[in-house]
Amino acid sequence: MSTIARHQSPEADPRVKAVFDDIRATRKSDFINNMWHYLAFDADLLEKTWAEVKTVMATPSALDPLVKEMLYIAVSVTNGCGYCAHSHTAAAKAKGMTDEQHADLLRVISLAAKTNQLATALQVPVDPAFDTDHRP
8 A cells, every 4th residue: 555645637737747748758658657656746756756767777878778677676676665676577578588587587686685694694704805995
């Protein structure tokens, strides 16, 4: 259950409408997912969040768009965000993620969670070779 009500008439606010129009144009789709509808309760928060998402996820960079989506899935799973895990899995599949890649991703997420917990529980010190301050 949501902590706030879904914005019922987001298009009535010109700032919200402008963000929604930009989402549609950027994604080349008429679909506006729930995240944006719920963020529309505050136009400033909506604008700032969309601007950051657009910059990081929709602007060409050193990372391939599919890699970005797969990283987003990994972080979402780690943070326990079911909504983001679902939406970014759909986005990754739309960008070409295969079932085999998805299975590999889940194996990596699972392994990283396990070894992170072991390293944390054991308080394993960082090897000097991994510490940029100690490299020649």
